[in-house]
Amino acid sequence: MADDMLDPAIAANHIWSDALAFLRSDRRANLTERDKGWLEGIMPETAFGSTIVLCAENTTTMEMLQSKLSKPLLQALWIANGKPITPAFKIVSDEEFSRLKAFREETLESKPHTPSTPPDTLSSVPNETPMQSMASMPSMPAMQPVQPMMPMMPMQDFQQVQNVQNVQNGAAFAPATAPQVQNQQPEQLTFASALEEEEPEESPLSSVYKDSAYSSKSYVTRHLPSPMQGELPIAAAGPMPEQARPRPMGANNSQIPNMDPVTHLNKSATFDTFIRGESNKFAYTVSLAVAEGTGRAEFNPLFIYGHSGLGKTHLLNAIGNYAIECAQEAGEELSVRYVTSEEFTNEFIESLQSGTKNSSLTSEFNKRYRSVDILLIDDIQFLSGKEQTLDQFFYTFNSLQQAGKNIVITSDVVPKNLKGFEDRLISRFEQGLTVDVQPPDLETRIAILQSISAGNYMKVPDEVLSIIAERFTSNIRELEGALRRVTARANLSHMPVTPELAELALQDLRTSEVEVTPAQIINQVATYFHLTFDDIMGKARQRNVVLARQIAMYLTNELTSKSLKEIGREFNKDHSTVIHARDVISTRMADKQEIFKYVNELTARIKQEADA
Structure with missing residues (x-):
């Protein structure tokens, strides 16, 4: 050659x-x-x-x-x-x-x-x-x-040679007798090709979101031995009848929210799909009244608070969807806008940066948010410390309230515990009605699991749903993640969903008193995929890096209590990228054995480190 x-x-x-x-x-x-x-x-x-x-x-x-x-x-x-x-x-x-x-x-x-x-x-x-x-x-x-x-x-x-100084010309090598090599077949994996779906390009984030809680410059990835690929502990028990086989979550229905391009509402999040229980009954009732237009003046603003994963965002979208439905039935027009605090900040900063060349962009921003009939803002706590954005929101709030428009806000804490908010804004939040959403009780958790199963065309025995509901008590996201693990294992092993299979699938998801951090997850994923912390946190688009990054986001969503917006900030991404990563990995887990193994093995590693 x-x-x-x-x-x-x-x-x-x-x-x-x-x-x-x-x-x-x-x-x-x-x-x-x-x-x-x-x-x-x-x-x-x-x-x-x-x-x-x-x-x-x-x-x-x-x-x-x-x-x-x-x-x-x-x-x-x-x-x-x-x-x-x-x-x-x-x-x-x-x-x-x-x-x-x-x-x-x-x-x-x-x-x-x-x-x-x-x-x-x-x-x-x-x-x-x-x-x-x-x-x-x-x-x-x-x-x-x-x-x-x-x-x-x-x-x-092999013969060992001590002198290796002349390696470039091979003079240091001595002849050796070629040993006999056994004919060895490589391990066959089903995931021969790379993941087809890469994460979407997110909208540019402003500098206020670029400071991640974990600086990659000060974090050193530990290189630990990675486990060899092996087969799942469950052996295939022969093909199952197609009707008896569980269908993977997300196989025939889009997991990405069905977002309306004008209102930005998730059209799938309605009051009909919201599971009610003692933990959220009052919040549901008040939200329904606001949507119907029967809520009293003291309901404005409506402030809904509670931990991540309890259904606050669902209620927010349900209010908007039902309010529009009621207006249409009455032959009226209603302007509704759903926005996350992250999106509000980015749009405001963009209007300021572009406004130097075209001042109309700033007025367009003001019109967009001050001319609506109902403003729904999610995770208000993320505006903390952003003085200019908070000022803009204060003026928007006043404009809407003076015009008699409705404002609904969600947060992870009550108004008085919001950090970095001026008293004038907190007092306005407290003028309305504040309601909380608590973790669901056992009956509600079982009902939630039944709803998820039915929505994904899965037949899961009540006994298995009870096992999941009794073990995972914090939030809905935990329940959905556990159910996904069980059905994915059943689908891959061509076995019916049984209590025994559920116990095996959930063994690495046992709750721990020690909080797992995003940094621990990123570090473990980087080590597992032979990458660095910087690779996961960066913008590289190589497929192996994209896959590792998506799995890290998926595990952070599953193993921590952080919201989608918080996870996005940890990875220097927006929350839509996190949603995409979560949905891609959850779907791939159901039909790609390697992805299922990666997630299970990494979960075990992360839990072991947290409990150490």
């Missing part, structure tokens, strides 16, 4: 570049996104004869490529080189790894290379696979600390 005439280090980089292209893009390599992540921890050093020296940044990376990834790696290297070539590994320092990385980038930029064209089918590669041809290859050298990669072979089969 042309690269034979190149410097050994340049030749190694060209071979490795072609091999990476094959491993990343060709489905025949049969690698998951997590598998591909390990390849980022390898840099080529030199190539001579039938050997390429690959440098690993840590022991875990080297062991992974010597074991599970050995066969696809050998196959890719052979295709890239055009003839058999064997990798030898060594672990290098961070400084040396950075030097090799810089050299690689410079090489690929300054010395263009025509990539090798992979064969259309593996049958066009000689009948003998790279693994099978090893015994007939020239002997593979070994050195210290370089470790040759031969799967399933004891390292003592």
